Amino acid sequence: MLDRLEVIATGLDHPEGVAWGPDGRVYAGGEAGQIYAIGPGGALEQVASSGGFMYGITLDGEANVFACDYGAARVVKVTRDGEISTYSTGTTEHPIRVPNFSAFDGQGNLFVTDSGAWGADDGLVFRIDATGTTRIWTDRVRGFPNGCCLSVEGDALLVVESSERRVVRVPIEPDGSAGQPHPIAELTGSQPDGIALAADGTMFVGCYRPDRIWRVPPGGRPEILLDDPDGVSLNQPANVAFIGPGLDRLAISSLGGWSIVDIDVGAVGLPLHYPVVGEPSRSGPRWGELEADAGSDGT
Numbered sequence: 001m002l003d004r005l006e007v008i009a010t011g012l013d014h015p016e017g018v019a020w021g022p023d024g025r026v027y028a029g030g031e032a033g034q035i036y037a038i039g040p041g042g043a044l045e046q047v048a049s050s051g052g053f054m055y056g057i058t059l060d061g062e063a064n065v066f067a068c069d070y071g072a073a074r075v076v077k078v079t080r081d082g083e084i085s086t087y088s089t090g091t092t093e094h095p096i097r098v099p100n101f102s103a104f105d106g107q108g109n110l111f112v113t114d115s116g117a118w119g120a121d122d123g124l125v126f127r128i129d130a131t132g133t134t135r136i137w138t139d140r141v142r143g144f145p146n147g148c149c150l151s152v153e154g155d156a157l158l159v160v161e162s163s164e165r166r167v168v169r170v171p172i173e174p175d176g177s178a179g180q181p182h183p184i185a186e187l188t189g190s191q192p193d194g195i196a197l198a199a200d201g202t203m204f205v206g207c208y209r210p211d212r213i214w215r216v217p218p219g220g221r222p223e224i225l226l227d228d229p230d231g232v233s234l235n236q237p238a239n240v241a242f243i244g245p246g247l248d249r250l251a252i253s254s255l256g257g258w259s260i261v262d263i264d265v266g267a268v269g270l271p272l273h274y275p276v277v278g279e280p281s282r283s284g285p286r287w288g289e290l291e292a293d294a295g296s297d298g299t
Contacts, residue, residue, distance in 0.1 A: 001226055001263070002233040008251065009038040010259040017057035017067065017101075017194075018253040018260055020243040022274045023080075026251060027065055028260055029054025035065050035078050038260065048082035056101030056147065056194065056239060058110070061274040066110060068099035075099050075112055075128070088134045090114070090126060101147045101194065101239075103157070108275035109176075111137065111157055113145040118163060125159065125170070125178070130277045138178035141168055147194035147239065152201050152270055158184070160192045160205065167195065167203060167216070185216045194239030196250065198267040204250060206240040213237060213252065215265070225265065231256065242269020 013030035021027050026038040033050035035057070052071025059065055065078040066087060073096050077087040087110075090096035098115040105111070108130030116122035123145040127137035143164035148157055157170045159181070166186050171179030191209040198204070201218035204225070211234040215225040228234035236256035243251045247269035249262040 002228055005226075005233050005252075005261045005263050007042075007259050008262050009036075009042045009044050011044055012036055012254075012258050012260065014255055014257065015253045015260060016055050016238045016255045018239050018241045018251050019057050019059055019065075020241055020247070020251070020269075020272070021059045021063050022061055023063040024245065025063075026241075026243050026260065027057055027059060028253065029057050029067055033069065033071060035067060035082075047080070048078045048084055050076055050078075050084050052076075055099065056113075058102050058104055058272075059274065060104065060108075061276045066102055066104075068102060068112065070098060070100070073097060073099065075102065075110070087132060088112070088126070088128050091134055091136060094124060094136055096126065100145070101160075103148050103150055104273040104275055105150055105172075106154060106273045106275065108277045110277070111148055113141075113148055113159060115144045115146055115162070116142070118144055121163070123161075125157070127176075130275065132277075138170060138181070140178070141170060141181050146192070147205070149195050149197050149270075150273070152197065152199070158195060158197065158203070160195050162191055162193060162208070165190060165192060167192070167205065185214075185222050187214055187222055190214070194241075194253070196240040196242055197270045198242070199247075199270045200267065202267055204240050204265065204267075206237045206252060208236055208238050208255070211235060211237060213240065213250075226263075233261070242267075247271065 015028040017029040033052040035047045052069040055068040110128040121142040143161035147160040168181040194206040203216040205214040211228040213226040239253040
């Protein structure tokens with residue numbers, strides 16, 4: 001299937017994050033903190049640069065980019081005109097260390113994985129509400145939490161645990177808190193990274209190592225969709241995202257290279273949430289703690 005891959009843009013600086021925007025453009029991050037927008041015909045625009053290192057990215061309903069800036073250990077908001085501001089640095093008790101990936105729910109809450117240190121099993125997932133208040137949502141997904149997305153029903157967060165080489169499902173309880181995680185896919189022999197969900201619940205998972213894309217049907221066994229032992233067509237395909245007006249193409253990043261490619265995988269992507277969110281407020285406590293115990297401003 002590698003011969004079916006198509007390059008949609010080149011000249012990017014080792015892009016890891018990739019996302020489809022509500023304005024009909026593909027967005028990506030760069031190794032020097034760049035935010036790129038890719039228009040029709042592969043027209044490439046650098047919207048901004050933080051000087052950090054952009055990992056995962058997502059967008060709101062106004063096409064503002066929310067990027068995991070690993071270089072500065074923060075989540076940034078990048079407006080369409082290139083203005084960069086800090087959206088969250090975690091909480092006072094637990095500053096963000098390795099912001100890796102994020103996903104919006106329908107209420108404007110942004111779930112952000114903090115991978116922690118490789119092998120230390122000290123990862124977290126934060127939840128930033130629509131005003132910018134940050135709380136620890138769960139500390140029970142510890143194995144280098146990485147890519148994440150909402151379930152089809154919106155009742156759970158699916159999280160890639162890279163060091164555990166699996167995907168776990170974390171229920172979103174009626175009060176918004178995190179339930180008990182449980183594994184739903186074992187991806188042995190790889191270091192999984194990013195995840196995208198089809199409308200029928202099929203998971204597509206990109207890998208940092210090896211150069212591989214997994215396909216995991218609902219309730220089924222994981223299967224290798226794409227594998228590139230030479231690392232030419234796929235070059236550290238860390239993140240994946242459904243793109244296009246019909247969400248019928250799977251875009252694949254190239255952390256080890258300079259391009260974004262896409263392919264028809266015979267599936268239609270689950271539409272993402274594009275909320276309109278407010279300005280940053282302040283950091284909050286661990287989920288369930290009293291507001292009186294909240295930390296200071298997280299910006």
